Amino acid sequence: MNDQNKNLILACVLSFLVIIGWSFFFPAPEPPLPTETQQPVGEGVSTPIAADPVETVSNSATEQETLQSALSEAPRVPINTPELGGSISLLGGRIDDLALKSYREELDPESDIVRLLSPFGANDAYYALYGWAPGAGVELEDVPGPNTLWTLEQGDELTVDTPVVLLWDNGNGLSYRRTISVDKDFMFSIEQSIENNTAEVVTMAPYGIVARHGEPDIIGFFILHEGIVRMSDGTLDETDYDDMTEFEFLEREGARADVIRVETDGWIGFTDKNWMTTLIPQPGTSFRSVAKYDERRDIYQVEAVLGVQTVQPGTTASASSQLFAGAKEWEAIRDYQNEGGIKGFIDSIDWGWFFFLTKPIFWLLHELNLLIGNMGWSIIALTFIIKALLLPLAYKSYVSMARMKELQPEMEKLKEAAGDDKQKMQQGMIQLYKTNKVNPAAGCLPILLQIPIFFSLYKVIFVTIELRHAPWLGWIRDLSAPDPSSILNFFGLFPWDTPDPGSFFFIFSLGVLPILLGVSMWLQQKLNPAPTDATQAMVFAWMPWIFMFMLGSFASGLVLYWIANNMLTFTQQYVIMRSQGIKPDIFGNIKSSFKKPKQDAK
Incomplete structure (x- = not known):
């Protein structure tokens, strides 16, 4: 066989390997809280892992039946905006039922609307919840948790013009309120407050959690990041779901966790190809940014734990934060950054290594x-x-x-x-x-x-x-x-x-x-x-x-x-x-x- 024939066979083999290779590569008991002077941003706070469902659903049930069963576990407050539909569960005050009205699963206009969040007990549960971590002199049962049943104090439907207020009284002199509002796009505003009607000083730290049960179906393409995305004082951090299982195991957390102390500005959440759910403390606020994985229950979780609040008798303390839950629309995210003061929020879109080209090109x-x-x-x-x-x-x-x-x-x-x-x-x-x-x-x-x-x-x-x-x-x-x-x-x-x-x-x-x-x-x-x-x-x-x-x-x-x-x-x-x-x-x-x-x- 002469050299020319050898070269011909080699070129054909290489061409075939290029095709195969391309198709393969291109086709995720609670310890007491320290005092405010010791731990100003909630260091050492052990926030809860989402509790077990109240009632399990048969494995033979369809996905829709499972969802409906989970939605019926507790009273709900409807959500109705131009972009969002769903409801808030009074059990834990969870934002756990959210669909995106402008987006469908398939190109067919009759296909299902994209569902972003699902309640606990449904397949692929994915939700946001808020609460207070107890401090010195406060028992765990004195603070609202994931399974606390709230009452609706104000509003019967969450819309752009009508916020809702949830109330829970612990029966021991502490009253908690949670005011939830939403804008025309995808941003929720959550204000948590506590009224101390006892004769004692109480300390506790407000937190926000986004929990995801089980690793979601991901595209798994190397050009795209799917998993945790967070900004910490100007530093962008992206973590895949697989990498979360390699976090250091923290005994006090009862899970594998990666903790970053944010001094002034930051946010943390889960990002998919087109959708995102992100916890955003007020700009300028110190907080503890936590990425957590519970191996026992296969729960992926992100947390924003704010500073310790010291509440004197007869006074009220409050904390405000935001929750982005929706489509990663460039124009909306840009406005939240430029007009809402959320630093680096545009980088929640995965621009990649060539960001200096991808950003201006887009x-x-x-x-x-x-x-x-x-x-x-x-x-x-x-x-x-x-x-x-x-x-x-x-x-x-x-x-x-x-x-x-x-x-x-x-x-x-x-x-x-x-x-x-x-x-x-x-x-x-x-x-x-x-x-x-x-x-x-x-x-x-x-x-x-x-x-x-x-x-x-x-x-x-x-x-x-x-x-x-x-x-x-x-x-x-x-x-x-x-x-x-x-x-x-x-x-x-x-x-x-x-x-x-x-x-x-x-x-x-x-x-x-x-x-x-x-x-x-x-x-x-x-x-x-x-x-x-x-x-x-x-x-x-x-x-x-x-x-x-x-x-x-x-x-x-x-x-x-x-x-x-x-x-x-x-x-x-x-x-x-x-x-x-x-x-x-x-x-x-x-x-x-x-x-x-x-x-x-x-």
Whole structure:
């Protein structure tokens, strides 16, 4: 077997491995509280782990039956805003029933509304609760806990205009109130107060908890963080669910925990791809930020424990905080940061390592969408802007590539003359480049510039909710999903189904956009000089079709960007080549009147 055949087999094997590899990688008794002077931000406070359900539900029950059974365990106060629907349980005063009215599970407008929070006892219970940790001289039964039954003192429904007030009296001279209000988007405000009608001084610390029972179903894609996200005095910290099981075990907490003392500003919560539930103490407030995992009950929990309150007889003490529970909409989160004073809140969106690119790229895409009203056309407009910005840097590279394309026949002659003498071939090429003042490395600049931009746009399309279920035109009704058309059923002409997007064989179920991508890459490649090495030339020749398969399962918005980018690059190179005296046709074939640069006079 000669070397050429070996290279051919090697290139085919490598191409196949690239396809497989790409599909694999690209397809989470209580100790007394210290005094205020000793522990000003609740150090040593042991907050509760959520209690067991009052009543268990049969495993044979459906998910909906389980949910309804859990919702019926206690009296409830309805939640009704433009964005949110659900209820608050008077058992523990938990915010544990929350759905997002503007978002559905599937593209079908008749599909279920997205449910964010679920009550204790339902499948995948996920809820927020508040309370007071007892201090010196206060018994555990004297403070409200997860299973305390509150009464409704004010309001019969939580709306944007009507807050609700919950009341609990411990019967021993301490009265607790919890005032809950909500804005038009996704932010709850919670004010906890205690009235001391005893003859003794009492100390206790207010806290907020978000509990998640069992590890949720996660996408598990390396480009996306799912788990805990928190800001602590300007430092962003992201923790996966798996990493929580490796926390240090704290005896007094009865769980594995990671504790950070926040001096002035911070927040902590759980983040999913599109949704988030976050505890936010008042800006400027010191608190104890706790990420906790209870191995016994398989409960993931985050806590914000505020400073110790000392309540004199006949006085009232209070503490205020916020709870974000909803969709990670960039505009809403930005307003909470800029207008609400929640420092670093925009970083709850996973911008990644290239945040210096992803943030401005998304801002520009968002502004274009406000102007155009369609995310697909906005992506194309964004491509035009990026190419225009990069053109001054890329112009010389395109000129160099045009000259190298012109020199292709002479390079072939060099190759024939050199034969198997690679050193002679290399020396001849260097001299040819030097004579014609061509820099072969300059052609790499556009590619090097495109790599971080492409990755950043991919990150933006993948992690931001604004492209979820966003249509473009015709059959592209969700730019965050792969092209639903398929060559396997001749683009809908035949009735059989195509492979699911999560399956390996989906990469062979090519849609219209992936095919256009392959063609656009092939056209662009025709304008570029071919490598002199036969194996490299063969691999490059295969690349458009390999990428066509590789990107078949990628988001339509990303494929649309790449098609637009390829066609703009082709147009730019075509025009520049003609300006240099090279006259390619639409398939890259050259009809040249290119004149070599004159030699410098000696």
